Amino acid sequence: MTQFTLNLETIDLNDEQFFQLCQNNRDLRFERNANGELVIMSPAGGETSNRNAGLTAQLWIWNQQYKLGKVFDSSGGFKLPNGSDRSPDASWIPLEKWKHLTPEQQKKFLPLCPDFVIELRSASDNLKTLQNKMKEYQENGTCLGWLIDPQNKTVEIYRSNQEVEILENPSTLSGENILPQFTLNLEQIW
Numbered sequence: 001m002t003q004f005t006l007n008l009e010t011i012d013l014n015d016e017q018f019f020q021l022c023q024n025n026r027d028l029r030f031e032r033n034a035n036g037e038l039v040i041m042s043p044a045g046g047e048t049s050n051r052n053a054g055l056t057a058q059l060w061i062w063n064q065q066y067k068l069g070k071v072f073d074s075s076g077g078f079k080l081p082n083g084s085d086r087s088p089d090a091s092w093i094p095l096e097k098w099k100h101l102t103p104e105q106q107k108k109f110l111p112l113c114p115d116f117v118i119e120l121r122s123a124s125d126n127l128k129t130l131q132n133k134m135k136e137y138q139e140n141g142t143c144l145g146w147l148i149d150p151q152n153k154t155v156e157i158y159r160s161n162q163e164v165e166i167l168e169n170p171s172t173l174s175g176e177n178i179l180p181q182f183t184l185n186l187e188q189i190w
Contacts, residue, residue, distance in 0.1 A: 003039060003040065003041045003042075003124075003129075004039070004040045005033075005037050005038070005039050005040075006037060006038040006039075006040065007037055008036050008037060008038050009036065013032075013036075013038070015079065015085075015109070018030070018032060018085060018109075019077075019108050019109060022077065027043065028040055028041065028042065028043070029041040029042075029043065029074070029075075029087060030085075031084070031085055031086050031087055032083075032084060032085040033084050033136075034080075034082045034083050034084045034136070036083070044074070044122060045122065045123075047122075047123075048120065048122040048123075051120055051150065051188075051189050052073070052074055052089050052090070052120055054188055054189060055089065055090045055118055055120060055148075055184070055189065056071065056073045056074075056089075056090045058184055058185065059071050059090050059092060059118075059179075059182070059184070062175075062179065062181070062182045063092065066180070066181060067095070068094060068095060068179075068180070069092050069093050069094045069095045069097075069098065069115075070092065070093055070095065070098045071090070071091070071092050072088075072090070072091045072092070072093075072114070073089075073090060074087055074088070074089045074090070075087065076088075076091065076110070077108075077109035077110070078091070078109060078110050078111075078112060078113060078114060079109050079110065079111045079112070080112075080113050080136070080137075080140040080141075081112075081113060081140050081141065082136070082139070082140055084136060084140075085109055086133065086136070086137070088114060088117040088118060088119055088137070089117075089118050089119050089120045090117070090118040090120075091114035091116060091117045091118070092114060092115060092116040092179065093110070093112065093114050093115055093116075094115060097112060097115070112141075113137060113140040113141035113142055114137070114142060115141070115142060115143045115144070115178060116142065116143065116144050116145065116175070116178050116179055117134075117137050117142050117144075117145045117146075118145070118146045118147075118148060119133060119134060119145070119146070119147050119148070120148050120150070120189075121147065121148065121149040121150065121151065123151060127149065130147055131147065131156065134147050134156065134158045134164075135158070137158065138158045138159075138160065142158065142160075143159070143160050143178045144157070144158070144159055144160075144175070144176060144178040144179070145157070145158035145159075146158075146173060146184075148186070148189060150189055150190060153168065153169040153190055154166055154167065154168055154169070155167045155170055155173060155186070157173075159176075169190070170186060171185070171186055171187055172184060172185055172186060173186065
């Protein structure tokens with residue numbers, strides 16, 4: 001997966017224009033960082049896409065059972081409080097947050113930070129870049145985040161106001177009090 005970062009310092013790309021740019025170029029994934037730089041990513045390869053589907057499916061099935069919120073895949077966009085536009089590989093927000101959005105807000109990039117995020121490292125992803133993204137989620141309100149690295153069979157767990165915890169080769173992960181009764185099975189991810 002190739003990634004490019006464009007400096008748009010002298011171009012005023014508003015939220016509506018950014019949303020339309022994403023809609024007009026669905027073969028690419030776009031994000032904007034807090035500095036306004038445009039990050040362009042190609043679609044994921046087969047192995048990573050399959051893993052992403054498995055992660056999202058497990059989260060979605062849990063949510064269907066408990067009906068506590070809304071689940072989003074890697075194509076869902078979020079406008080974070082710091083101004084970044086991000087698309088985690090999988091994410092979740094509580095139902096109350098969803099219900100507080102207007103129907104128009106629900107159709108576009110959601111103006112909030114997910115309570116829960118997963119980023120899955122592909123073979124070509126830079127680990128430091130993903131770690132910085134996870135810290136950004138944490139600083140903007142994510143309560144629980146998992147950075148899953150299949151190459152090293154590690155998971156970095158990001159929690160509100162806590163240091164990062166690193167697990168080596170776990171078989172499962174707990175949703176803790178953020179996603180009650182949710183357990184992610186990592187056996188098929190490794």
